[in-house]
Amino acid sequence: xxxxxxxxxxxxxxxxxxxxxxxxxxxxxxxxxxxxxxxxxxxxxxxxxxxxxxxxxxxxxxxxxxxxxxxxxxxxxxxxxxxxxxxxxxxxxxxxxxxxxxxxxxxx
Amino acid sequence: xxxxxxxxxxxxxxxxxxxxxxxxxxxxxxxxxxxxxxxxxxxxxxxxxxxxxxxxxxxxxxxxxxxxxxxxxxxxxxxxxxxxxxxxxxxxxxxxxxxxxxxxxxxxxxxxxxxxxxxx
Numbered sequence: 001x002x003x004x005x006x007x008x009x010x011x012x013x014x015x016x017x018x019x020x021x022x023x024x025x026x027x028x029x030x031x032x033x034x035x036x037x038x039x040x041x042x043x044x045x046x047x048x049x050x051x052x053x054x055x056x057x058x059x060x061x062x063x064x065x066x067x068x069x070x071x072x073x074x075x076x077x078x079x080x081x082x083x084x085x086x087x088x089x090x091x092x093x094x095x096x097x098x099x100x101x102x103x104x105x106x107x108x
Numbered sequence: 109x110x111x112x113x114x115x116x117x118x119x120x121x122x123x124x125x126x127x128x129x130x131x132x133x134x135x136x137x138x139x140x141x142x143x144x145x146x147x148x149x150x151x152x153x154x155x156x157x158x159x160x161x162x163x164x165x166x167x168x169x170x171x172x173x174x175x176x177x178x179x180x181x182x183x184x185x186x187x188x189x190x191x192x193x194x195x196x197x198x199x200x201x202x203x204x205x206x207x208x209x210x211x212x213x214x215x216x217x218x219x220x221x222x223x224x225x226x227x228x
């Protein structure tokens with residue numbers, strides 16, 4: 001099984017800050033990596049696919065990068081509506097899919 | 109715009125069967141290249157992919173749950189369902205249905221989720 005590890009598990013930041021979240025896979029997954037945002041009491045929202053491609057309608061302040069085992073999600077200028085928990089997820093094979101443990105972005 | 113809505117009992121007794129239904133609107137479970145998917149979220153295990161039904165009729169399940177899970181489709185009602193027998197407290201979670209693409213691994217659209225508690 002592929003394991004996905006996110007860091008940090010939580011962070012505090014201010015509006016306007018640049019925020020970077022890291023996701024590491026236990027084996028190489030090329031760019032088969034997706035990112036989701038989840039707010040309290042809501043379902044996850046799909047943000048980025050194939051490591052760096054923004055889903056339609058996602059603000060351009062979000063960006064993703066990486067390949068192989070190391071990936072990052074960056075929010076270039078944190079907005080009030082961006083305070084949430086972010087999850088990475090691999091879809092390297094089609095038999096099973098794994099999510100990371102999440103990174104909670106809190107207000108400083 | 110596709111919408112998904114989970115429904116089913118919020119409380120299930122240990123050893124009984126968990127049964128949930130996802131009603132789809134704005135799309136057909138019978139058409140397109142989509143994977144109709146169940147995912148759960150618990151405090152202990154985080155987000156966990158349960159399995160999926162492809163529009164061709166094939167199914168695929170998480171190996172850790174494979175022996176306990178069945179996903180099926182009711183094309184006449186535009187719904188798909190999850191059945192999980194012999195539940196334990198460890199199956200307590202929020203259950204989401206979702207529509208996936210990209211070989212079934214990109215979860216583009218999610219239902220709002222439904223909390224299922226396993227308790228006597």
